[in-house]
Amino acid sequence: AAGTGPVAVDAERASGYRYGQRAYLVQLRRDGAGSALIDPVGCPDLTGLSTALAGSEWILHAATQDLPCLRDIGMAPTSLFDTELAGRLAGFPRVGLGAMVENVLGYALEKGHSAVDWSTRPLPEPWLRYAALDVELLIDLRDALEDELERQGKLEWAREEFDAIASAPPAPPRKDPWRRTSGMHKVRRRRQMAVVRELWNARDQVAQRRDVSPGKVLGDAAIVEAALALPANVAALTALPGFGHRMGRRQLEQWQAAVERAKALPESELPQPGQQPAGPPPPRSWADKDPAAAARLSAARTAVSELAERLHMPQENLITPDTVRRVCWEPPKVVTPSAVEDTLAGYGARHWQIEQVGPLLVRALAATA
Structure with a gap:
C-alpha cells in the first residue's frame, strides 16, 4: 500500500495444469513502492x-480474466483501468499486452513463460522476472492510453466500461457444463448424452481430487468416442481412441462404470437435447420465421458496422451483437427514441453506447416497420 497513484496488478494461473482457475502468483507495482x-x-x-489499497485505481490488462481468481483470495478493486479494453476502444488492431507495450511505449516484453505451470514451487528465477515485467510498464501504458482516449473523445466511454467491470457481480456457475464438451455436436441420442454427462462428472471428480486439469485426466475427444460407441465392457472401451492399456485397469474400470450408469438410466432420467438459450433464435432462421425482423436486423447491423468503423473500434465493444439481435427481434411496441433507449438500458448497455447506437436503431426499426 506504500507509494502513490494507481496500482498495477496481474495474476498468474496454472490453466491446463491444475484444477480450476486459482491464482498462483500475484504481481503488484506502484510508483514510490516498486514491484x-x-x-x-x-x-x-x-x-x-x-x-489497504481501497480507493486506489487498479490497472489490469484484460481485467475480466484476472478478477475472478483475485476475488477468490480476497482482492477486489473499487475502481480500475483495463489497458486491454482501453486499447480496443482506442482502435488498436492488436491488444495483447506485449503488442500494446511495443506499439504504445516502444518496448519489447520478454516472451517464453506465458504458458508455464505457475503452480510449480519453487518458481524459477527467470519466471519471476518474466512475471514482474508484466506489471513493470502497466502504469506508463495506462497513462499513454488515457491520453489517447482523451484525444479521441472516448475517455468517458472507457470510464463507464471500467466502472461496469468493477461493479459486476461474479458470474453464476454454468448450467450443465458437460454440454460444453468439445465435439458434443456429434452426440445426437439422449442415451449418448447421458454417457457424456456421466463421464464428464466422473472426470471432474477425479480432476478435483487430484488437483489437475480435467483434460489431463481424460480428453473430451475420448468422452465423445465412448458416448458414440456405448462400449459393452472394458475391453471394448480400451479399443476406443483416447483410452488404452497405458491408463491402467483401475482407471478403465472407472470410466466403464460411468458408461454403465448412463446405460442403466430410465428414459425419464436421460438428459434432454440442449435447450435453446433464452432470447431470439439464430439469425439464419429469421428470414423464414419473421421476415420483418430479418430486415430490421440487416439494417441495424449495417448501421452499427459503419459507425464502429468510423469510431475505429470493434463492433462488439460499441454494442454487443446479442443486444442488437434482441432489440430487432422484439422491438418496442412504439418505436421512439426513449423507448429504444429504455430497451437498450434493460439489456445492460452503458450510457455512452445508448447515446451512440440508440439513434441508429431507431432509424433501422422505423425504416423497416
Whole structure:
C-alpha cells in the first residue's frame, strides 16, 4: 500500500495444469513502492492487502480474466483501468499486452513463460522476472492510453466500461457444463448424452481430487468416442481412441462404470437435447420465421458496422451483437427514441453506447416497420 497513484496488478494461473482457475502468483507495482510478487499459496487470504489499497485505481490488462481468481483470495478493486479494453476502444488492431507495450511505449516484453505451470514451487528465477515485467510498464501504458482516449473523445466511454467491470457481480456457475464438451455436436441420442454427462462428472471428480486439469485426466475427444460407441465392457472401451492399456485397469474400470450408469438410466432420467438459450433464435432462421425482423436486423447491423468503423473500434465493444439481435427481434411496441433507449438500458448497455447506437436503431426499426 506504500507509494502513490494507481496500482498495477496481474495474476498468474496454472490453466491446463491444475484444477480450476486459482491464482498462483500475484504481481503488484506502484510508483514510490516498486514491484512486489506475492505467493497466494502461502498467503491465501489477501483481504488485508485489498483493504489497504481501497480507493486506489487498479490497472489490469484484460481485467475480466484476472478478477475472478483475485476475488477468490480476497482482492477486489473499487475502481480500475483495463489497458486491454482501453486499447480496443482506442482502435488498436492488436491488444495483447506485449503488442500494446511495443506499439504504445516502444518496448519489447520478454516472451517464453506465458504458458508455464505457475503452480510449480519453487518458481524459477527467470519466471519471476518474466512475471514482474508484466506489471513493470502497466502504469506508463495506462497513462499513454488515457491520453489517447482523451484525444479521441472516448475517455468517458472507457470510464463507464471500467466502472461496469468493477461493479459486476461474479458470474453464476454454468448450467450443465458437460454440454460444453468439445465435439458434443456429434452426440445426437439422449442415451449418448447421458454417457457424456456421466463421464464428464466422473472426470471432474477425479480432476478435483487430484488437483489437475480435467483434460489431463481424460480428453473430451475420448468422452465423445465412448458416448458414440456405448462400449459393452472394458475391453471394448480400451479399443476406443483416447483410452488404452497405458491408463491402467483401475482407471478403465472407472470410466466403464460411468458408461454403465448412463446405460442403466430410465428414459425419464436421460438428459434432454440442449435447450435453446433464452432470447431470439439464430439469425439464419429469421428470414423464414419473421421476415420483418430479418430486415430490421440487416439494417441495424449495417448501421452499427459503419459507425464502429468510423469510431475505429470493434463492433462488439460499441454494442454487443446479442443486444442488437434482441432489440430487432422484439422491438418496442412504439418505436421512439426513449423507448429504444429504455430497451437498450434493460439489456445492460452503458450510457455512452445508448447515446451512440440508440439513434441508429431507431432509424433501422422505423425504416423497416
